[in-house]
Amino acid sequence: MPKRRSRTAAFLAAITCVLTFLTPQAAGADTGPGIPRLTDEHGRALTLRGWNLADKEHRGERALEDITERSLRDMAGQGFNFARLAVFWDDLEPRRGEYSETYLRKIERVLDWAAEYRVRILIDAHQDVYGPAFGGHRGIPAWATRTDGLPYRQHPDDWFAEYFEPAVQAAFEHLYEDADLRLAQARMWRVLAGRFAGHPAVLGYDLINEPMGRLRPGEDLFTAARRIEATQVTPMYRRLARAIRDVDRKHRIFIEPTPAAGEGKPTGLGRVADPKIVYAPHFYNAAMELGRDYDPASGWLEAYEAAVVHYPREQRVPVLVGEWGPLDSSLPNMGRFYEDAIASIGRYASGWASWQWCYGGTYCAMGEQGRFRPNKERTARPYAPAVAGTPRAEAYDPGARSYRLTYLPSPGGTSELSLPPDPRGWRVTVTGPARTSGGTVRPGRRGTVFVHATGRAAGPVTVMATAGHAVK
Numbered sequence: 001m002p003k004r005r006s007r008t009a010a011f012l013a014a015i016t017c018v019l020t021f022l023t024p025q026a027a028g029a030d031t032g033p034g035i036p037r038l039t040d041e042h043g044r045a046l047t048l049r050g051w052n053l054a055d056k057e058h059r060g061e062r063a064l065e066d067i068t069e070r071s072l073r074d075m076a077g078q079g080f081n082f083a084r085l086a087v088f089w090d091d092l093e094p095r096r097g098e099y100s101e102t103y104l105r106k107i108e109r110v111l112d113w114a115a116e117y118r119v120r121i122l123i124d125a126h127q128d129v130y131g132p133a134f135g136g137h138r139g140i141p142a143w144a145t146r147t148d149g150l151p152y153r154q155h156p157d158d159w160f161a162e163y164f165e166p167a168v169q170a171a172f173e174h175l176y177e178d179a180d181l182r183l184a185q186a187r188m189w190r191v192l193a194g195r196f197a198g199h200p201a202v203l204g205y206d207l208i209n210e211p212m213g214r215l216r217p218g219e220d221l222f223t224a225a226r227r228i229e230a231t232q233v234t235p236m237y238r239r240l241a242r243a244i245r246d247v248d249r250k251h252r253i254f255i256e257p258t259p260a261a262g263e264g265k266p267t268g269l270g271r272v273a274d275p276k277i278v279y280a281p282h283f284y285n286a287a288m289e290l291g292r293d294y295d296p297a298s299g300w301l302e303a304y305e306a307a308v309v310h311y312p313r314e315q316r317v318p319v320l321v322g323e324w325g326p327l328d329s330s331l332p333n334m335g336r337f338y339e340d341a342i343a344s345i346g347r348y349a350s351g352w353a354s355w356q357w358c359y360g361g362t363y364c365a366m367g368e369q370g371r372f373r374p375n376k377e378r379t380a381r382p383y384a385p386a387v388a389g390t391p392r393a394e395a396y397d398p399g400a401r402s403y404r405l406t407y408l409p410s411p412g413g414t415s416e417l418s419l420p421p422d423p424r425g426w427r428v429t430v431t432g433p434a435r436t437s438g439g440t441v442r443p444g445r446r447g448t449v450f451v452h453a454t455g456r457a458a459g460p461v462t463v464m465a466t467a468g469h470a471v472k
Helices: 009-021 069-077 101-116 159-164 166-177 179-196 221-245 300-308 310-315 334-348
Strands: 048-053 082-087 120-125 202-206 252-255 277-279 351-354 383-387 389-397 402-409 414-419 426-431 434-437 447-453 461-467
Touching: 048 069, 048 383, 069 101, 082 101, 082 351, 101 120, 101 179, 120 179, 159 166, 166 179, 166 221, 179 202, 179 221, 221 252, 277 310, 300 310, 300 334, 383 389, 383 402, 402 414, 414 426, 414 461, 426 434, 426 447, 434 461, 447 461
Parallel strands: 048 082, 048 351, 082 120, 120 202, 202 252, 252 277
Antiparallel strands: 383 414, 389 402, 402 461, 414 447, 426 461, 434 447
């Protein structure tokens, strides 16, 4: 069962204050122009839909034990094509300079399952509260933890508050500033990327999960976040990108803002001069992290969307939301939340990974019996994993179970449509200069429909998928 991601009351207050002064953007506003799409090796526009895979409870010989072939098979069986896999530096390099071959093989086994089920993997160097030196958290090894003798205490009911403990903040400062720790972190990434650069399941590398830092006297959270992002996190990303490019010039590099910037404030990150950078913010509402219901009238989602697009527009980089999802998906407004959130993310991002694919309670996608938990079935919907051309419009009506995609096709290109299992099956129709390979999906089956541009005429292609009209 994942840890509760509760934010502190002070953090919630800071978020609320900032959102009050952000100008909400109209829910239907077009944030897409100026933000490039992710593309595949054929130049097709990619859409990635999936979940995080993380086992924070097991380490050493039992590391990654909770991530099984079933996890990848079940994800793919619902039509998801993407997973963000949490790996931990403390497991990879438990003693300085000694890398665990056992752990690398465990990661490789997950990647092999992903390749079998056609799931693309983002390898995420995950940390929570820096690492195991602080209350058994995961991430950066104890040998790479320097606290200057400052105090630390655990917050069992609100673990996110531990980021504000003086010892934890000192540890981040040393990671950013100490030459030997900089070299160690870069060496770790060379080992990881060098090992998996040739694996067919790998999409890219997420350099560090939710980076934090030290607040200076008199700084509020958001002022500190922008300074840390600009002066410490950006240089770190530049170093790590160079280290990865020593061993892998193919895959994308994903960079995150601090959690403060990810919850409704434009980031202070600077440019990372690499041609394959992807901006990967997280999408959490502080009130919902405390277990509250979604409030559609609050303006939070619109304010977040208005803020998150600044960096990718300025830097001309794609966006992928690396984490999102409420603590309690069963509350009365959560059906509305899922529809609003997926629509919003779709206006500026090439995809998302919800938190998290597991079988249990709270954030888990599935209950113990292997069925979606309340409202999480809304994440399994038709979408176009790859479009050979320029997407123009996309819409899904969950009530009617109907999906429409319009795009300008590339000559001779093949697009893909993913359809989740539906007890009534699916029927796909195409208008415009294109044809389908298999226009029906049988009841209860997941399906992929290919749409081939014919080149016989100019003009847009419209693809319609409707549940309930398949041949039985």
